[in-house]
Amino acid sequence: MKVFRAETAQHDTYEEIVSLLRGGGVIAFPTDTSYGLGADPFNGSAVDRIYTIKGRPETKPILLLVDSLAMAEQLTEPTDIFCQVTKAFWPGPLTVITRAASSLGANVTAGTNTIGLRWPIARFATKLVECFRNPITATSANRSGMPSAVTADDVRRQLDDSVDALVDGGLLPSAVGSTLLDVTLDPPVLLREGPLTFETLANFFGGRIRRLVS
Numbered sequence: 001m002k003v004f005r006a007e008t009a010q011h012d013t014y015e016e017i018v019s020l021l022r023g024g025g026v027i028a029f030p031t032d033t034s035y036g037l038g039a040d041p042f043n044g045s046a047v048d049r050i051y052t053i054k055g056r057p058e059t060k061p062i063l064l065l066v067d068s069l070a071m072a073e074q075l076t077e078p079t080d081i082f083c084q085v086t087k088a089f090w091p092g093p094l095t096v097i098t099r100a101a102s103s104l105g106a107n108v109t110a111g112t113n114t115i116g117l118r119w120p121i122a123r124f125a126t127k128l129v130e131c132f133r134n135p136i137t138a139t140s141a142n143r144s145g146m147p148s149a150v151t152a153d154d155v156r157r158q159l160d161d162s163v164d165a166l167v168d169g170g171l172l173p174s175a176v177g178s179t180l181l182d183v184t185l186d187p188p189v190l191l192r193e194g195p196l197t198f199e200t201l202a203n204f205f206g207g208r209i210r211r212l213v214s
Helices: 011-022 044-054 069-073 080-089 123-132 152-159 198-204
Strands: 002-005 027-030 035-038 094-099 114-118 165-168 179-182 189-192
Touching (some): 011 027, 011 123, 011 165, 027 123, 035 044, 035 152, 069 080, 152 165
Parallel strands (some): 027 165, 094 179
Antiparallel strands (some): 027 035, 094 114, 179 189
16 A cells, blocks of 8 residues: 655646556545545446445445536536535535436445535645546545544554555544535435534525434
């Protein structure tokens, strides 16, 4: 496993990582909340590796990072609610669950026909997507059922050498992960509260939002 440092990454660093991703590799890298597992979502073998690395049930979709609303709109059927909430809170730690475009494989959507999308604020993650010129997976870099990794050492302890590269971004801010909002439903449903709070979203939607009932 090759290790890179996010704060010292130069053009050749990004090019090396992009080449790895295009070859079907899987990396662990810092996002704006915790460490994520990055791969090419259009490479079925790479996506299958993520499920194996995490021990993740294949019934759970894998979220994708984008670097613009235009990229996001190529991956979904944008609704008015999707456009409103993403324009208000992206870039930032908000993952929006929306209808998936037909171009996305069933192993990414887990057969749900939905996809989670986020435009991160983290410099390294955004720059990597920009260099890759396509979305990148970013499901959390941890074993399924274990706490999210907020340091490179957390990634190593849980995943050992199962990833091809690790980008060390130091201590990250949130073991909870990003806020998770499902806009395929009306009113939208908060599936997970993260850095963006329920109260903030409730104010934005004028109260027309629900929490997930467990």
